[in-house]
Amino acid sequence: MESNIFSLKQLQNWMQGMLVHHEPLENGNAEVPVMVEHVVNSSERLSAVKHLDIYRYSYIARLRACMQSQFSALAYALGSELFELFADQYLDTYPSESYTLNTLGEKFPAFLEETRLDASQEEKETWPDFMIELAGFEYALSVIFDERANENNTVTPNNTPDELLKPAPVLHLFHYQYPICDYYLEFSQGKEPELPFPEESYCAVTRHNYKLGLFTIRGAQYYFLKSMQQGNTVENAKNDLIKTFNFARIELDKIWPEWKKSFIEAGFFVAKNVKGP
Amino acid sequence: MIEQREKYSDLIKSLPNPGLGLGLRSKHFNYILENNPEVDWFEVISENFMDSGGRPRHVLRQLAERYPVVMHGVSLSIGSTDPLNKEYLTKLKLLAEEVKPLWISDHLCWTGVNSLNTHDLLPVVLNEESLKHICNRINQVQDFLERPVVFENPSTYLTFKQSTIHEYGFLRYMTEETGCGLLLDVNNVYVSGFNNDFDPVHYIHQLPHDRIVQMHIAGHQHCGTHIIDTHDRQVVKDVWNLFSLAWQLTGGVATLLEWDGNIPEFDVYHNELLKAKQHMSSILVVDQVTETQEHGEEAVSNPVDFLVNDVVVN
Incomplete structure (x- = not known):
């Protein structure tokens, strides 16, 4: 067979097809399927197919390793075999379209949701919910870690007046059906957490000196901080809580100094006069 | 066009030799910032920093104030038949304006087509059609970046039947047609030579030595029937010998040790690099x-998993 069977574009389509889709997408000008031997040279030690196989094997193994790095807690939770299965299917369905590997897993949580085995059943298993939430949390952490923001390097005094407090530039709030933050923290501390039972949880993620801080918070605190992120003052956020959750004003005022202290220490707040308008 | 080419070519020939450098890896961020090790320069992977608004970019800013930096890319995809990615090039240019690298490099390869990225350095067909296509794109990239670009010979694991030009000749024509520079990865020559039945010594002799501004050295895995460029271990004797030859032929250029898998502690990495000093003359006194x-x-x-951010949690 003539070796110049492909244009440059066809050749690249053919090779990429062999790597990503395990089959050629382009067949050049040939009427019959193009054999690897017609495109690739054999060498003293390897056949043409073996030469191509080095690229084929490395393609999936390389990206699988990246997925493993980006979703290390999920890989632990699923076990390496099951994680690899999901990762390989994901990479097959959503091959990378970006010049950066940091976004490789962007669609992974949605993919896990789309492909859950019980998707069409009314009664669902619970463990996939945990895995999907954990995947979403891990990807969110990688985004927060590298997001552009005015880094909060200042210390906000504990006695800052309430009206001068505002949410820190990097403060992200999460609400889950599983104790995702606790699980992740245990894993990242080198422990071997067990698969948790469903338990509604809330957490806050901050970034200080370019390092992430992860905090499990209470539901009321989550809604209070959400309210402040929507532009409300401390006073208005308190009023929101009272109105929405029937909190007793006296109870909230009693607990507020404790909240305020822990929120400032955790870096949830910065003082308006110290950082920005 | 000819004027531009000569301008780029002159710029390439005037680039300095900063000495022995290391790749910047996130594992070593703290060590470098705290200890200011005596490394001549650092090579950074452009894609790791061009979108970063967090710790990687913060560390790079500090590093660039203390050390000469070279930006090394893996996603330019100069050989692809897809259009050049203008968004990518714009970010690359912005990063270069901030970091002020000695030079910008990437690979003679393609990474994907139809908007996909395999994140591999795939081999280009080495023929006239491909040469014309790639030179045209190098001209566009250099004009956009307003500086010459340096291209590295990749490790290859196959050759195409449609190739008609040897890689060293292809690289020579590239430099002549565009004024670009070359990054000679001596380990890649060794790996490709073994995998594709050519003599690495002959290859290195045939290169245009005055266009080589940098060398890479690295470790690899020999699998018997083929060699994989794993960047995960010490440099072997045969590669040091090739380095020694290339050092003599080029008159000595900036040299960098790549170590991307099983990345060791900083001092182990640095000590492996310093072995290069003993291979700059023909008298060898080192255990190899x-x-x-x-x-x-x-x-x-x-391996590219080191390119994924290590999220740091307090």
């Missing part, structure tokens, strides 16, 4: 690592 074969399916070429 000889080649051992490791069979198995686990070797992966061009």
